[in-house]
Amino acid sequence: MPDTVLLATAELARMIDHGRPPVILDVRWALGDTHGLDRFHEGHISGAVYVDLDEELADPPARELGRHPLPGIDRLQAAARGWGIDDGSPVVVYDDSGDLAAARAWWLLRWAGHAEVRLLDGGLPAWIAGGHPIAAGPGGERKTGNVTLSPGHMPTIDADEAAAFPEHGVLLDARALERYRGDEEPVDPRAGHIPGAVSAPTTENLREDGSFLPVDQLAYRFSKLGLGRTDVAVYCGSGVHAAHEIAALEIAGISAALYPGSWSQWSADPTREVATGED
Numbered sequence: 249m250p251d252t253v254l255l256a257t258a259e260l261a262r263m264i265d266h267g268r269p270p271v272i273l274d275v276r277w278a279l280g281d282t283h284g285l286d287r288f289h290e291g292h293i294s295g296a297v298y299v300d301l302d303e304e305l306a307d308p309p310a311r312e313l314g315r316h317p318l319p320g321i322d323r324l325q326a327a328a329r330g331w332g333i334d335d336g337s338p339v340v341v342y343d344d345s346g347d348l349a350a351a352r353a354w355w356l357l358r359w360a361g362h363a364e365v366r367l368l369d370g371g372l373p374a375w376i377a378g379g380h381p382i383a384a385g386p387g388g389e390r391k392t393g394n395v396t397l398s399p400g401h402m403p404t405i406d407a408d409e410a411a412a413f414p415e416h417g418v419l420l421d422a423r424a425l426e427r428y429r430g431d432e433e434p435v436d437p438r439a440g441h442i443p444g445a446v447s448a449p450t451t452e453n454l455r456e457d458g459s460f461l462p463v464d465q466l467a468y469r470f471s472k473l474g475l476g477r478t479d480v481a482v483y484c485g486s487g488v489h490a491a492h493e494i495a496a497l498e499i500a501g502i503s504a505a506l507y508p509g510s511w512s513q514w515s516a517d518p519t520r521e522v523a524t525g526e527d
Contacts, residue, residue, distance in 0.1 A: 253354075253499050254460060255340050255366040257378045260293075263338075269295055270338035271393075273331060274372075277301040277349040279435065279485070287344070293375055294383040296342075297331045297390060301488070305352050314513035315435070315486035316352075318404075324360055325397040333362065333393040342368035342375070346458035348450065348492050355491035355506065359404075360397035367495060370459035377457075402494075403505035405481050407514060410507045411521075414444025417479030420504070422450040422493040423511065427485070430524030436485065438515040440522040447526070448473055448482075450489045453496035466500040475502055483507035483514075 263269055274296040276284035288298040299305065304327040306316035319327075333339060339357060341350040347367045357365045368375065376382065405413065413419040421428045421441050428447040433439035441447070452469065453461055460466070480502055484490040487508040497504045514520050 253367060253495050254369040256369055257375045257380060260340055260368060260375075261378070261380050264295070270340045271331060271333050272296040273299045273339065273341040273350070273353055274343070275299045275301055275305070275341055275350040275353050276343045276345075276372075277352075277488075278345060288387075289385060291372075291382040291384055292387065293342070293372070294381065295387075297387060299327075299331065299341075299353055301349055301352055305356055309512075311516045312513070314509035314516075316488055316508075316512075318359075318399075318487070318508050319356070321360060321397055321399045324356060325395065328357070328360075328362070328395050328397060329393040331393065332390040333357075333395040335395050336364060337362075337393065337395065339365040340368050341365065342371040344372040346451070346454045346492075347371055347460075347495070348489055351492035351495050352488045355402060355494060357397075359402035359506075360399060361401045362395060362397060363401075370457060373458055403503070405505045405507050407507075407509060407517070407520065410442055410481065410483060410514070413479070413481050417481060418474055419445040419507075420448040420473070420480065420482045420493060421445040421511075422448060422482055422484040422490045424449050424451070427511075429526055430522075433515075436512050436515045438522050440515075440524040441511070442483065442514055443521050443523040445483070445523075446473055448493065450484070450493040450496065453493065460496060460499060463499055463501075466496055470497065470500050470502060480504040481507055483510040486510050486512040
């Protein structure tokens with residue numbers, strides 16, 4: 249189902265050229281990097297709106313909720329209207345890192361009931377490689393949208409459900425293998441993974457150029473991880489990269505739930521068991 253998740257750069261260019269541009273969101277973010285807005289000012293797709301992941305796609309961090317709790321629906325709706333989204337508006341989101349950050353906006357809007365949202369496959373590097381123009385500066389004026397959002401349109405699980413999930417389904421850990429094994433932990437209180445979880449780094453869903461693997465290759469990858477008709481849920485460090493894994497799963501025709509608190513919530517709770525090594 250790539251056409252429901254991804255948009256090719258050539259198609260976005262055609263939409264813009266034909267005078268029917270979607271709402272374009274630039275979600276440049278990386279862990280510990282606070283310069284996304286600076287990079288937006290240096291160059292972005294014309295008409296794009298910069299979205300601050302930490303400030304607009306999450307509530308403030310809290311030990312009991314994790315580093316990127318889901319934003320309150322009223323707060324998310326106000327932000328989405330500020331981006332210019334109306335009910336039914338097509339939305340395209342991108343970043344410069346294989347959509348690893350942009351997928352957070354994709355998932356949140358879907359979770360909030362706005363189905364007309366897709367990831368720009370390959371992001372800004374693919375746009376530039378295709379010979380399409382970029383703009384500099386703060387971006388142009390935009391109208392306030394009228395979109396109405398409501399929570400719960402994408403499945404989620406909480407910590408208790410994550411603990412029990414491997415008993416009846418497959419719980420995927422989308423972080424790097426080194427963090428899964430507990431070899432290193434750069435940001436969260438404890439190293440390791442949720443017992444019973446399966447390592448599935450989301451970066452392995454991408455080609456070297458940052459675009460998603462073809463459908464058949466994604467389907468093969470997930471079949472090797474034991475995904476068939478069983479339930480699937482995904483977590484990562486704080487619920488950002490897990491959204492990217494869910495996008496890849498959907499491309500392969502597999503529905504999955506998100507554990508929003510992810511490892512940042514789990515590892516901060518001393519009552520939660522931690523596993524290390526490779527299961």
